[in-house]
Amino acid sequence: MSSAPHLLQTISPIAPPKPRGKVRPSLPAHNSTADVHRRMLSITCGTKRSPDDYHATLRALNSRGRRPRKSFGQHYMLNSEVNEQLAGAANVQEGDVVLEIGPGTGSLTNVLLDKGAIVLAIEKDPHMAALVKQRFSHTDRFKVWQEDFVKCHIRSHMFLLFESISSSDQKPRHAKVVSNIPFNISTDVVKQLLPMGDVFSEVVLLLQEETAQRLVESSLRTSEYRPINIFINFYSG
Numbered sequence: 001m002s003s004a005p006h007l008l009q010t011i012s013p014i015a016p017p018k019p020r021g022k023v024r025p026s027l028p029a030h031n032s033t034a035d036v037h038r039r040m041l042s043i044t045c046g047t048k049r050s051p052d053d054y055h056a057t058l059r060a061l062n063s064r065g066r067r068p069r070k071s072f073g074q075h076y077m078l079n080s081e082v083n084e085q086l087a088g089a090a091n092v093q094e095g096d097v098v099l100e101i102g103p104g105t106g107s108l109t110n111v112l113l114d115k116g117a118i119v120l121a122i123e124k125d126p127h128m129a130a131l132v133k134q135r136f137s138h139t140d141r142f143k144v145w146q147e148d149f150v151k152c153h154i155r156s157h158m159f160l161l162f163e164s165i166s167s168s169d170q171k172p173r174h175a176k177v178v179s180n181i182p183f184n185i186s187t188d189v190v191k192q193l194l195p196m197g198d199v200f201s202e203v204v205l206l207l208q209e210e211t212a213q214r215l216v217e218s219s220l221r222t223s224e225y226r227p228i229n230i231f232i233n234f235y236s237g
């Protein structure tokens with residue numbers, strides 16, 4: 001795991017599923033699919049119900065008297081196919097150790113756990129941290145730390161986690177990052193994770209399209225070039 005993390009892996013745009021049922025409005029504030037891609041403005045109800053569909057997500061939020069908060073970048077994922085794609089892009093397999101930044105109501109967490117991963121989640125909002133802690137209390141493959149990812153020392157957290165795993169029966173395969181991150185900290189997340197190729201073999205982040213393009217496509221000739229691009233170019237070489 002000494003190579004640079006496979007950062008900013010692209011996921012092809014996902015077309016909305018063909019409406020079979022009634023088209024539902026998105027959650028009051030945001031839904032990440034809508035923010036990421038204009039073509040994903042609505043959520044449709046197909047025949048297969050997801051445990052994290054519109055109603056389940058609303059119910060989970062209501063149970064704690066919460067509404068999505070912009071200041072926390074809370075755009076909840078209502079499309080389980082996107083969560084599957086994120087996990088698939090990182091090739092998450094049984095025994096993998098996965099860091100998730102901002103689990104929210106736990107829709108992506110659920111997919112990662114279903115694949116047999118050990119998930120360490122960092123959640124800034126104490127209410128959401130409590131919610132996922134309770135939701136996944138049935139498994140010892142889930143741990144949540146209520147912290148601000150930008151301020152936390154992720155390397156120490158990962159080493160502590162590895163230590164606790166290696167002293168148990170489970171043997172970690174790889175450490176990976178799979179997250180639908182709060183968009184307002186995208187640059188900070190990339191800055192923290194890029195130098196961690198010795199810890200993470202794969203980093204798959206759901207970013208806003210404009211942000212992803214700004215990070216990977218800026219060249220010295222454009223006015224969009226920022227210090228973060230120098231950083232990315234350095235680690236991509």
Ligand SMILES: C[S@@+](CC[C@H](N)C(=O)[O-])C[C@H]1O[C@@H](n2cnc3c(N)ncnc32)[C@H](O)[C@@H]1O
Binds near residue numbers: 104148149185
């Ligand atoms: C875009 S939402 C994604 C939620 C969930 N993963 C999903 O896909 O539905 C981002 C989540 O990150 C949390 N968050 C916001 N800022 C954070 C930070 N600085 N550190 C850790 N978590 C943060 C929010 O509370 C929210 O739960």
